[in-house]
Amino acid sequence: MTSLDMTFVRSQFPAFAQDLTASHAFFENAGGSYPCAQVVDRLHRFYTERKVQPYGPYPAAQAGGAEMDEARARLAAMMGVAGPQVSFGPSTSANTYVLAQAVRQWLRGANAAIVVTNQDHEANSGVWRRLADEGIEVREWQIDPVTGSLDPAGLAALLADGRVKLVAFPHCSNVVAEINDVSAICEIARAAGARTVVDGVSYAPHGFPDFPGLGCDVYLFSAYKTYGPHQGIMVITEDFGAELPAQGHSFNAGSLYKRFTPAGPDHAQIAACAGMADYIDALHAHHFAPEADPAARNRAVHGLMRAQEVAAVAPLLDYLAARNDLRLLGPRRAEDRAPTVAVAFDRAAEPISEALGREGIACWAGDFYAVRPLEAMGVDLGRGVLRMSLAHYTSAEDVARLIAALDRVL
Template sequence: MTALDLDFVRSQFPAFSSPVLSGHAFFENAGGSYPCRQVVDRLTRFYTDRKVQPYGPYPGAQTGGAEMDEARERLAAMMGVATHEVSFGPSTSANTYVLAHAVRKWLEGTGGAVIVTDQDHEANSGVWRRLADAGIEVREWQIDRETGSLELSALAALLADGHVKLVCFPHCSNVIAEINDVAAITAMARDAGARTVVDGVSYAPHGFPDVPALGADVYLFSAYKTYGPHQGIMVIREPFGMELPGQAHFFNNATLYKRFTPAGPDHAQIAACAGMADYIDALAAHHGVAGDALARNRGVHDLMRAQEVAVIQPLLDYLSARNDVRLLGPREAGRRAPTVAVELAGSAEPVSEALGREGIACWAGDFYAVRPLAALGIDGEKGVLRMSSVHYTTADEVARLISALDRVL
């Protein structure tokens, strides 16, 4: 497989030539990636030439509506789903909140149960736990208190009585970072008669999902973490989407991509999301990845992951060798996303501030992962130091980070 051409990759991101941003090695990607040039150009063009009510009977409106449609069509093709199975919303948290309202009406009074994990970001935990207020049973799939892993045997026990109708879990945690076996989990749930909701926010930056291969009924992620604008993207497969009660205006409920969008989405940002597909296609063309949109996406995913694994392993080795930090998640880069969180002896915030003075951009805190940190015995007030990379991170930047950690720690 051809190695990722980092010079080409980084040329696609205006941030790397920004006098404001380029002075720091950027390790806060889990909080939001840099946008690619294609997204910035499309957003600028929309606000310059299309910023009218879309789909109207005049040129700017027609072109604006066509670009919104293009974004949905191309992202759907990349992820292997039908165009109408892709919904946009203001954020993944908002999309999950609306989806949970639909599930409440779907399950209320049926005796059906929901499984949620304590490995999740709160956006994919709290909304499901609040279903208990409506009398719906909520079961917790708990992580291993030492490793942070979700064990399939524990899930099997929770599914055994046949009452579970929905399993909600992350593709990977935003602090533990172990990549969960989504295909195996969705297959177990399906065999038990349950649907699945996968929070892909922390994984999608490392490669857009192949949804049919994963087997999820719902897959959610955030465009601002996948090189795009601040939008939440929800893939909801048609059988489940049409089974759930609609949450939009009654006259929009027949259209799946409008069914769980109670408020009008941001037109310009939807149109700009086509720039993410432009970027994947540019990487595919440059690296000789051929085939249809899904095949190109798969090939680029593999290039991204290979780069990330190679670059982040030295940081994992360095942290594993220290006796004054606790590394969360696997020590092998191939088993995890390159989101690296560590528990320190004291508060993590001053260390992130010191790293900032050393030319390293990262942060500290609980990152809304209050439940997994508590399950691992970590004081939420103390927080963790999190250093997160993506495919455009270089080996030199990781070496700079390690040198800075040597000085700061």
């Protein structure tokens, strides 16, 4: 089986060659990944050569517009969808908020219900819960307070009366990290007549989605956590996008990717997002025989990333599970989770992250906007959790360095 060439991978990220960032082993990837060189180069080129209103009748404007179009087309092909299905926005939180406003209008007066979970980051929970103010019933699919898992049987019970029109849930939680079976959950919801919105922010860094394979109606993730600029990306099915009321300018309602973009997008960052596709293609070209289908290239690279992460995080999980002075949240098996590892202590976690910083380890502590799952699992929010998050570019040496530092600090 092909394995990830870590020397090649790390050569694609300028941060590993900079004194300030290279001085620490980086375990704050869930907060934001390093950008790949392809993104940095495109962003620099746009700001130096194309920073004008795009699509105008002159060369710089034409070049800028073409790069924006390229980003949408390349990412769409990579994820197996049509270009108009991909919308950009300032963040996933903002994209989810706009989507919720469309759903608010869609369900107004319909005697309908929606389902949310208490496993989510607040961005994919709070905006949906506020729809209760419009008379829409909000039902909560609750996690197991010990494991943090979502049981599909619990969802089926919530859907039984046929009134649920939408289910919002995470691909994986940013603190529990268990990888939910998106396709199975979407099949349950679809059989009950409900649409599905998946928060992929905490999973997409570990492999860009194969949207048709997941079977959801909406998938949201953040470019700045997937080696790109600070943009939110939303993928939506064409039929659901057409069914929801438009939230952008009225004269743009006929364009699917503009229907849910009420404010002007950041042109330079959209153009730079093509660099994420450049990076996936570079990984594929380095590791595999040529492949014409961008979605097939993405799936192959996804597998490479996951295999590297599973191998890298396993020693950390084993080390933490063997200690009796902390609580490891989420699955113990690396194969069952994203490599985002949160632990709770009988004391405040932030001083521990600060001590690790002095040991050359970059990570953080707090609630990470995951207040609901932490409360449900009995974690003291005043103490928070220590979170150590890996990406595919995290080396075995980085993990060994983290374990040694934890030993000294704890």
